[in-house]
Amino acid sequence: MSRQLKLGAILTGVGTGQADWLSPEIPGDASVNIDWYREQARQAEAAKFDLVFIVDSPYITPDSAPHYLNRLEPLTLLSAIAGATSKIGLVATLTTSYTEPFNVARQFASLDLISKGRAGWNVVTTGLEGAAGNFGREEHIDHTERYRKAREHLEVVQGLWDSYEDDAFPRDKQHNRFLDPSRQHRLDHKGEFFSVTGPLNIARSRQGQPVIFQAGISESGRALAADFAEGIFAGVDNFEDAQAYYRDVKRRTAQAGRNPEHVVILPGIAPIIADTDEEARAIERHLHGELDLDKALVHLGRPFNYHDFKQYPLDAPFPELGDLGSNGYRGHAEHIKQVAREQQLTLRQAALRFATPFSHFVGSPQTVADEIERWFVEGASDGFNIRVTAPSEFKAFTERVLPLLRAKGLFREEYSHDTLRGHLGLPVVENRHTLARRVDAGLKIPA
Structure with missing residues (x-):
């Protein structure tokens, strides 16, 4: 089968649920423990997952979940994980509402070079109104304005990522020629929210640009995804809604003039796996009863x-x-x-x-594998983001469910690429200035 499942691992340290952190398997400092993160990322890479994903938000209260209260900043964290892994993609959440495009472009471009082409940016607009007070504002930015700002922010960041063409640095010591100035490009952007001159002071990576992810399910979120997203962490909680969301986003992507196959939709799930369906359902009832x-x-x-x-x-x-x-x-x-x-x-x-994560995937390894296959084959997803909490639960998925998916021909045995774009089947983004020169020269443009 040419089409393959895409799998991500959501690393949430002590957990975003009520009592995840009480597990004896999870260190009490897991959300700030780089050794814990590195080990989970290595396990995901050993299982040939496409990516690890770090969630984030810029506002908390005393009632926030344990992981939210005390956690490492995502890009710093993923830079450390990059050195402990070699293949798996590294995706971080960062808001467009309270950041500057130049800094964001530089941070993700740095992660992309550090990891040799494995970086991805989960673009969010920040839903928590309390975040405004952390950035010198009296009120949170209006929802509609946040999405207009996100569009411009993304356009600026992607423009900055093309500041240098791929052959901009000859590094010719014999002739003292480090840079080819004709391959460096200012941006000179002036818009509603941002004024950015450029160029960015860092080159592109092997995958051209970091992969753009998005997670919104509102009308504005879907419209933004159709125009920019290459991966979507969908928030759905049943098969029918997932199918409808999948069809809607793919349709919108095609209407935007983009290839729907170059957008992978990955709902987040928290499987409950036991020897039998009855045992798994009993575990689920127990978890709900302890809420x-x-x-x-x-x-x-x-x-x-x-x-x-x-x-x-x-x-x-x-x-x-x-x-x-x-x-x-x-x-x-x-x-x-x-x-x-x-x-x-x-x-x-x-x-x-x-109050509990989406646990539609509950049962024996065969039941969970069959349900994953149904969602994938019947157009509800292109894969899944698996929430990682207790190591034994993740191990149950990788050692008991994945072999069944591989036997069905749905998931890889080994990596065939070493960039995030390669894993996800996404094309390398050609530099816009190189592309324009090719068009001017009448040369064939790659599909």
Whole structure:
């Protein structure tokens, strides 16, 4: 089979759930322990995963999940992981709302060179309104404005990444010729949000540019993904919604004049694997039974800028929230409202429903492998992002499920590339200035 599953490992240290960190397998300092991260990344690479993914956000409260409270900055972390691995892709989250394009372009270009072409940027606009106070603002940037800013930010960053053509540095010591100035290009961008002269002071990597990822499910998020994303960490929680999202994003990508096959959609999942389906379901029920309702209510409030849900009756219908959440994680907030309304959930039911990671993949190794195959073959995903918590749970996936997927011909036995673009089947991005010169010369343009 030519089409292959793409797999990512989400490394979250002590965990984004309520009680992940209580596992005896997880060090209490895992989120700031570089040795823990390196070991998990090595395990993912040994299993031939495409990438490891580091989540991030610039705002916390005392009620934030343990991993959010004390964690390493993603690009610093991935630079350290780069030296401990050689093949696996390295993807970090960074906001466009509270960063400058020049710095972002330089940071990711550096990671791309350090890792020899394995970097990826998960572009977010920051849904937490409290982040504004950490960057000198009284109010969070409006949702619509955030996405306009994200578009311009991306255009500037990608323009800066093309500051140097691939042959810009002859490094000819005999003739004292380090740079070919004709292959260096200023950007001279002046837009609504940014004014950037350029050029960037770092060359391109073997993969041309870092891979652009995106995770939004709102209308604005989908539109941004159609124009820019090469990978999407989709937030869906059932097969039908995943199929609809997959079709919608691929359609939008084609309408934007891009090849839909050059966008890989990877929902995040947390498989529960046991010897039998019954045992796995029992584990799932046990995990749900141990949920702390107060913490579940806090977790429910995060997409609504940590709205206090404790003020409402637990067993009354999910409260009417109006536009609350529209300037935060809009897509996630609207999804919660919609599910609660359509399924007539009480507040208690909604809190428990959304307090746990998506665990649709529950059962024996064969059951989980078969469900992964169904999603992949029937157009619900191009692969998955697997949440890594306790090492034994990740080991159960890599040692018991992956062999079944390989037997189905769905996943690689060995790496055939050593760049992130190569793993994901994405083309190397040709420098725009080189491309323009080829067009001017009437030369054939690669597909």
